[in-house]
Amino acid sequence: MTLVLDHTLPQVAEGAGSSAAPAKPTLAGMSRARLSEALAVAGVSEKQLRMRTTQLWRWLYITGATSFDEMTDVSKALRTELEARYTLDRPEIVTEQVSVDGTRKWLLRLPRRGHEARAPEIETVYIPEADRGTLCISSQVGCTLTCSFCHTGTQRLVRNLEASEIVGQILLARDRIGDWPGAKRPDDGGLLPDTERKITNVVLMGMGEPLYNFDNVREAMEVASDGEGLSLSKRRITLSTSGVVPEIARWGELSGTMLAISLHAVRDDLRDELVPINKKYPIKELLEACRTYPGVSNAKRITFEYVMLKGVNDSPADAKELVRLLAGIPAKINLIPFNPWPGSRYECSDWETIERFADIVNKAGYASPVRTPRGRDILAACGQLKSESVRLRARERAQPTVDATEPGA
Incomplete structure (x- = not known):
């Protein structure tokens, strides 16, 4: 049975509240530099900035604090000032779905920016396995690439995520599965991984093309991999791109x-x-670009994702050509059974066809695991993510009271 926990809050009429004061910014997800800037605005002297930044950093990314009151080594006066100016909010949960296999999908609502008449929404997925827990995060609201087999590709790009909104997905997931020191973990029937940390890997494979949001994604991954905070190994962070060639080497x-x-x-x-x-x-x-990717080696192989589409790209000839194309690139090949979504024109390859394809690739010396579909029952599997956010037309952005439920241009 699929469990759906609906956290939806009462809706405000579209366009309403557009003249209200902007919400306080959250410190959760900020880099060290941005935290330092925020503290300076709050009146912390230059002499104390480094110390105070380190204190907040540890509370945010080691302890997982969600309230300024928890910060016991920060003076009460500073905590009061910070609370007046900032929050520690994560993205707002609209719905949380738990699959029969333990996969969790969160529909998350982000703060409105500028003249946005609606708060944009994204999806984030957590996939537990026996020896690891993988968090699939989004980098954009929607996508520009319109890949024909991908559900996200049917949603137009709304905007890039800020670095703090990308990191915020990690913080939110750690909150929900109790992945902070001493935190209570949910009763999941034993489906969480048998590891000390329940989120061991992060993949930028959610909504959007991460290399089209290069600077924010890079800043977010620096926060995620900081050894004195969230401390995720860069070897356990994977960026997936559809092929923005000029940015691959720079990344x-x-x-x-x-x-x-x-x-x-x-x-x-x-x-x-x-x-x-x-x-x-x-x-x-x-x-x-893959052959010359900085640091590529047998110890740091590039993963090639290949969705198996019945009668489209799954023939033995396709498998042999794949092997020929990848010759000389330290690589592994993830074969992904197509995950259906409403309105898709494709079907998943038969299992026998996938096995035959994998056998050809394996015999050529490439590791080619077949990715087990996870979270299909909650549309959380690869290629199935989509939110209902829409981009506003220019004239709609200039008229905050417009009804923005109609898809934008």
């Missing part, structure tokens, strides 16, 4: 995380249809 140089490529086809004509960015950056250019 490797500046971030040092693992890389995954959303490939899905071995011919340009087919990939043009499945992953339209291929028309701008075709397969040859994409694979050359």
